[in-house]
Amino acid sequence: MLTPRHQALLMTLAGMTVGVAVFGAVLVINGGNPFTAHDTPSGIVNSHPPSGTPTRTDGLQADSLQYVVQNFGSSNDPVSAEVPTGWKSAQAGTRPKFLDPTGVWQIRFDTRGSKQTPDELVANRERSIDEHDLKVLSRDGGTLIYTYTDRTRGPRMGLSRWISLDGGKSSAVEITVGGRPQDEAGLRAILQHATDTIKLPVAPGDNRPN
Structure with a gap:
């Protein structure tokens, strides 16, 4: 028992x-x-990329951009314009260039000016571009818009604008932005914002190249 x-x-x-x-x-x-999906042990974090993180297939959107003033030119002829925030200077002086951190987008200026008209410079640039699959989309108003295929980076888009201060008789500055075809909306916004905010010196003499 x-x-x-x-x-x-x-x-x-x-x-x-x-x-x-x-x-x-x-x-x-x-x-x-x-441990079930709802019982994650303490100290383990389920990590997910932020939903707003862009991928290389996303296009650059105008409403996602913020701007900051950048100064360039020379000590005798200082120039300033607003470029996207976070873009870094890759080249200074009278032909400055600013790149985004990924290197996909860029904006550059040429402040040396020219005695040629914006339309003449548009035609000259179109003839000088030696790129594969070049396609000109527009050449109006002193602005050349085109696409091409870069052998390393693939499809690209460029927008070049020449600004005149004397009614179109000559050109004071060139602004060019570059990116991909899907970035067109953002590239147009950057070009227009730079055009609206650029400040050029009033030179007493005319020392621009032909």
């Missing part, structure tokens, strides 16, 4: 056996992981 003490011991062992069996069943159901 089992004593009360032996009976209590047998009941305890039976309970432990049932507990082990239930835990094993849970492991089988959950594929060997005792």
Whole structure:
């Protein structure tokens, strides 16, 4: 006959056996992981990329841009214009260039001016571009818009504008922006913003090249 003490011991062992069996069943159901999707253990973070992070297939959107003033030119002929925030200077002086951190987009200026008209410079630039699959989309208003295929970076788009301060008789500055065809909306916005914000010195003499 089992004593009360032996009976209590047998009941305890039976309970432990049932507990082990239930835990094993849970492991089988959950594929060997005792933690379900809703029971992540403390210290483990489910990491997901931010939903707003752009990919290389996204186009540059005008409403995503913010701008900051950049100064360039020379000490005798200082120039300033607003370019997208975060773009870094890759070249200074009278022909500065600013690149976004990824190197996909850029804007550059040529502040040396020219005695040629904007329309003449548009025609000259069109003839001088030596790129594969060149396609001119527009050449109106002193602005050349074109696409081509870069052998390294693939399809590209360029927008070059020449600004006149004397009614179109000559050109004071060139602004060019570059990116991909899907960036057209953003590139147009950058070009227009630079056009609207550029500040040029009033030179006493005319020392522009032909």
